[in-house]
Amino acid sequence: MDSLLNSGRPPVFCPGCAHDRVLRVLDHALTAMGKAGEQVVIVTDIGCSGLFDTFFNTHAFHGLHGRALTYATGIKMARPDLTVIVTMGDGGLGIGGAHVLSTCRRNIDLTLLVLNNFNYGMTGGQCSSTTPRDAEVGSGFLNRLEKPMDICRVAGAAGAAMVSRVSTYDEALVDHLKAAIAHDGFSLVDIWGLCPGRYTRKNKLTPRSIEAGLAGLPDLSGFRSENERMEYGRAYRQEAAMQKTAPPPIRIEPTCRPPQKGRREVVMLGSAGQRIVTAGELLCLAGVAAGCHAAQKNDYPITVMRGHSVSEVILSETEIGYTGIENPSVVIALAPEGVARRKGMLARLSPEALVVKDAGVALPPSGAAVIDVDFKGKKIKSPDWALAALAVLARERRALTLEMLQEAVNLRFKGAVRDMALDVIDRVIAGT
Numbered sequence: 001m002d003s004l005l006n007s008g009r010p011p012v013f014c015p016g017c018a019h020d021r022v023l024r025v026l027d028h029a030l031t032a033m034g035k036a037g038e039q040v041v042i043v044t045d046i047g048c049s050g051l052f053d054t055f056f057n058t059h060a061f062h063g064l065h066g067r068a069l070t071y072a073t074g075i076k077m078a079r080p081d082l083t084v085i086v087t088m089g090d091g092g093l094g095i096g097g098a099h100v101l102s103t104c105r106r107n108i109d110l111t112l113l114v115l116n117n118f119n120y121g122m123t124g125g126q127c128s129s130t131t132p133r134d135a136e137v138g139s140g141f142l143n144r145l146e147k148p149m150d151i152c153r154v155a156g157a158a159g160a161a162m163v164s165r166v167s168t169y170d171e172a173l174v175d176h177l178k179a180a181i182a183h184d185g186f187s188l189v190d191i192w193g194l195c196p197g198r199y200t201r202k203n204k205l206t207p208r209s210i211e212a213g214l215a216g217l218p219d220l221s222g223f224r225s226e227n228e229r230m231e232y233g234r235a236y237r238q239e240a241a242m243q244k245t246a247p248p249p250i251r252i253e254p255t256c257r258p259p260q261k262g263r264r265e266v267v268m269l270g271s272a273g274q275r276i277v278t279a280g281e282l283l284c285l286a287g288v289a290a291g292c293h294a295a296q297k298n299d300y301p302i303t304v305m306r307g308h309s310v311s312e313v314i315l316s317e318t319e320i321g322y323t324g325i326e327n328p329s330v331v332i333a334l335a336p337e338g339v340a341r342r343k344g345m346l347a348r349l350s351p352e353a354l355v356v357k358d359a360g361v362a363l364p365p366s367g368a369a370v371i372d373v374d375f376k377g378k379k380i381k382s383p384d385w386a387l388a389a390l391a392v393l394a395r396e397r398r399a400l401t402l403e404m405l406q407e408a409v410n411l412r413f414k415g416a417v418r419d420m421a422l423d424v425i426d427r428v429i430a431g432t
Contacts, residue, residue, distance in 0.1 A: 004030055004037050004056050011055045018168040018193020019048055019115055023055060026085070026113070029177040040083045043072040045096070047089040047122050048195075049115040066096025069103045072110050080233045083181060086112045091120045093151060094129030100151075104158035107185045108232040113177070114151055114188065117195035118205075125198030136202040155188045156223035162186070163220050168193035169207035185231045252411065254291035256404045259397040263316040265328040266399050267345070269338030270309045270386060272300065276338070278412075279386035280311030285408035286390075286400045287315035295320045299341065308337035315399065330399050331368070332389040333357035334375075354398055356389045371396070384424050391428035402429060 005011070005027050013020045030040060040058040044050040046065035053060035059082070063071045068086045076084045093100065093114055103110060119137050120126040127135070127143035130151070137143055152163040162183040166176045168191055180187035192210045194200050230238075258264075266283060270276040277298050284294035292315045299310040312325045327348060333339050333355060339346065339362075349355070349368035357363060359374040373392060375385045394402040402425070409421045 002031065003027055004035070004040065004058055006055050006057050009054050013048065014197035016194060016196040017048070018117060018195070021168050022113065022115055022173070022191055022193065023052060025173045026177055027056070029174050029181065032174070033178060033181065035083055040085065041072070041075055043068050043075065043084060043086045045088060045092045047091050047120070049087045049089040049092070052087040066092045066094070067099060068092065069096060069099040069110065069112065073103065073106070073108055076108055076110055077233055077236070080109070084110050085181065086110055088112060088114055089121070090114065090116045090118060090128040090130040094149070097129070100155065101158045103186055104155045104160040106232040107159060107161065107229055109184060110186055111180045112186070112188045114190045116190055116192050117199055119195055119199045121195040121198045135199070138198070150217070152188065152190050152220050153218065156220060156227065159227050160186050160188055161224050161227035161229070163188045163190070163223055165190045165192070165214050165217060165220070167207060167210045167214060169210070185229070252285070252288045254289060255407055256290040256401060258287070258290040258292060258315070258404070259399070259401050261317060263314060264330070264399045265325045266313045266330040266332070267325055267328045267342065268311045268313070268332040268386060269334065269342055271335035271337040272303070272305050272307050272309050273383060274309060274334055274386055275383050276309040276311045276334070276386050279390055280313050282387065282405070282408045282412055283313045283315070283390060283400065285411050286404035289407040289411070290404050292317055293320050295323045297323055308341045310338050310341055327353070329353055330393060331355045332386065333361050333363060334385045334389065336361060339363060354396070356392045358385060378427070380424065380427070387421060387424050388428050391425040394425070395429055
């Protein structure tokens with residue numbers, strides 16, 4: 001095979017751009033290794049290096065700035081047979097730094113070519129993560145405030161075994177690329193080159209000075225012995241093969257009949273610690289036990305044991321395409337924190353709606369029917385109020401029946417917890 005370059009889209013870079021030589025040397029490396037276009041994926045992001053995917057007759061993926069390694073990781077995990085090469089500029093390198101570190105730690109079989117020309121060449125010549133502190137760039141003095149990153153030492157410290165630096169103009173560049181592509185694991189090649197469109201207009205940089213700069217940097221060979229290990233994808237598949245097979249989802253056969261047909265929408269309003277979400281799960285299980293489709297959405301803050309807790313549940317004999325609830329048929333109101341989250345909804349309730357609320361909770365005026373329950377007076381603990389409210393609905397045959405609720409409890413709980421839940425339901429149904 002003579003070339004993998006796209007004859008219908010010939011490479012176009014600024015005259016003298018280092019990227020053009022890297023592109024052609026990469027093509028030479030791939031063909032010398034016997035790689036066919038269907039065996040290779042070129043993954044890029046934004047910047048001049050992001051043009052590489054259009055210039056090759058290979059598989060290609062072009063994504064967001066700095067994110068190329070995330071896409072490449074997914075491709076390699078899904079298709080380990082493919083040779084996946086990522087081209088990234090020093091701009092994308094800085095923007096996607098966390099992704100670079102993660103890829104180094106994983107050691108997945110990708111080759112990252114960092115086309116390092118020390119500035120954001122496509123967007124105006126601003127400083128990047130590798131710009132020297134004494135350079136004159138389009139972003140003023142900012143680079144004088146930062147130490148440029150040595151990506152090879154960073155990658156080695158993060159766990160990469162195969163890291164190398166090379167000048168674009170080094171005749172051994174093709175050997176560097178072939179070795180990186182052949183490496184079984186993550187490899188990174190930091191390729192220094194000229195950006196005549198931006199950087200070298202104000203900064204004296206030549207192939208010879210690049211060579212001198214590279215020669216003065218620390219040796220990288222120690223990272224190979226320090227970080228060598230099994231390639232991530234192979235190690236993952238090996239470990240995954242030893243895991244126990246996950247059991248299939250539990251299939252719940254309908255054993256009950258719902259009290260009403262159609263779409264029933266229930267909103268539970270409470271506070272943290274009242275097991276609102278658990279009650280929502282029970283209502284969903286009750287619906288499934290009656291042959292219904294069920295959907296649940298929850299709303300609560302990140303705080304622990306403080307703040308509102310809201311659960312919205314829909315039960316329907318037909319598939320649920322839209323899970324939003326604006327005018328519920330049933331509301332359970334157990335705490336002012338939850339009520340405050342849905343004031344507008346409560347005020348809009350229709351006369352057909354039913355509200356089951358704790359006697360101590362105030363509601364905005366509405367046309368809905370209201371059942372007041374003194375849960376505390378009935379000596380029901382606050383964490384059991386939501387379950388008790390479901391029992392009230394079952395007694396009223398709204399949204400669920402007693403049989404449905406009991407079946408849900410049997411599905412959700414075991415042993416002493418189940419017995420305690422059934423006791424709460426029995427006490428509510430008996431009126432004690």
